[in-house]
Amino acid sequence: MSKTTKVEIILNHHAGNGLAISACHKVINFLEKNQISYEIHKTLKDGDGVRIAKQLANHPNDSKIIVIGGDGTLNQAVNGVKESNYPNTALGYIPGGSGNDFCRGIKLKIKDPIVLLQAILSMKQPQTIDVGKAYNDDFSHYFINNIGIGFDARTVYYTNHSERKDFLNKLHLGTLSYFTNLLKVIKKQPAFGLDVDYRNHKKHFDSAYIVVATNHPYFGGGFAIDPTANPFNHHLNLVVVKKITGMTFIKLFSKLLTNGSHLQDKNVWHIEDNHFSLHNQTKQYGQMDGEELSQNEFNFHFEVSQHPFWLPIK
Ligand SMILES: Nc1ncnc2c1ncn2[C@@H]1O[C@H](COP(=O)(O)OP(=O)(O)OP(=O)(O)O)[C@@H](O)[C@H]1O
Numbered sequence: 001m002s003k004t005t006k007v008e009i010i011l012n013h014h015a016g017n018g019l020a021i022s023a024c025h026k027v028i029n030f031l032e033k034n035q036i037s038y039e040i041h042k043t044l045k046d047g048d049g050v051r052i053a054k055q056l057a058n059h060p061n062d063s064k065i066i067v068i069g070g071d072g073t074l075n076q077a078v079n080g081v082k083e084s085n086y087p088n089t090a091l092g093y094i095p096g097g098s099g100n101d102f103c104r105g106i107k108l109k110i111k112d113p114i115v116l117l118q119a120i121l122s123m124k125q126p127q128t129i130d131v132g133k134a135y136n137d138d139f140s141h142y143f144i145n146n147i148g149i150g151f152d153a154r155t156v157y158y159t160n161h162s163e164r165k166d167f168l169n170k171l172h173l174g175t176l177s178y179f180t181n182l183l184k185v186i187k188k189q190p191a192f193g194l195d196v197d198y199r200n201h202k203k204h205f206d207s208a209y210i211v212v213a214t215n216h217p218y219f220g221g222g223f224a225i226d227p228t229a230n231p232f233n234h235h236l237n238l239v240v241v242k243k244i245t246g247m248t249f250i251k252l253f254s255k256l257l258t259n260g261s262h263l264q265d266k267n268v269w270h271i272e273d274n275h276f277s278l279h280n281q282t283k284q285y286g287q288m289d290g291e292e293l294s295q296n297e298f299n300f301h302f303e304v305s306q307h308p309f310w311l312p313i314k
Contacts, residue, residue, distance in 0.1 A: 012069030020096025049076025057084035070097015090126035092310030105216025126308035191243035227260035
């Protein structure tokens with residue numbers, strides 16, 4: 001593609017409590033000033049990102065598709081494109097969510113929406129970035145960040161249902177909103193049994209607590225659950241933290257917040273591979289890219305895949 005003639009914008013005006021709308025206004029101003037044609041496709045309800053992205057990908061032309069929203073909206077757009085007749089349709093992305101872990105994970109340096117838009121418009125070839133895929137007989141979804149079971153998923157649930165989220169998001173303190181729910185989760189989250197299959201090995205945990213299959217280091221708006229994860233190495237990482245309480249939890253959490261040395265702790269187990277499976281034996285909260293999965297006994301196979309993105313990362 002030499003010159004971008006049209007931009008198809010998928011906008012979640014709900015994302016980031018105003019951040020996505022504000023980014024979109026700037027984008028529209030720029031496109032109008034530069035006489036680049038565009039169309040805005042607003043998500044009107046949950047799941048619309050999948051439908052819109054699939055429709056756009058099914059009608060290929062010279063335009064670039066650009067998603068403006070949070071990680072949940074980008075997740076939906078990736079899944080929509082993957083369901084289309086052209087599953088390798090590239091997606092541009094201008095972050096406007098509250099957490100924006102994907103951009104943090106791929107080390108996107110450009111923060112200003114217009115500078116990012118200009119870079120996206122001038123790209124001739126998309127960049128390939130890893131995405132995860134989780135599947136079983138009834139479920140098949142791609143994820144850009146991570147899938148979590150237990151602790152972090154319960155935190156996502158409480159955060160999404162907390163009145164403070166909107167208030168803190170207005171102050172651009174989305175991460176704090178996640179953080180303030182941690183105390184409640186520490187009280188309520190039980191340990192649970194978990195089986196992991198990897199490289200012809202089986203590993204059983206009697207008391208799993210935090211379980212995250214991740215494409216890059218971050219979850220929850222900037223917590224580096226696995227600092228060694230890399231969204232370009234064609235691997236996913238799996239981190240399992242056993243149930244810990246009191247000072248042990250506080251010490252581990254402060255290692256996570258400061259230098260990532262929690263990975264060396266005896267209560268933490270992690271692997272890196274291109275596929276693995278896990279099964280938890282009691283109903284638990286689940287999250288995918290910050291969106292709730294219904295409470296379940298999860299039985300997932302994970303594999304790594306790739307997707308092209310209009311994102312200037314190198
Ligand atoms: N018009 C809408 N009304 C209500 N919810 C919507 C609408 N459009 C999309 N959604 C939902 O909004 C949710 C949040 O979107 P998203 O994750 O993009 O933003 P965020 O939570 O602010 O950002 P992040 O995940 O980066 O923290 C998604 O579940 C999406 O389905």
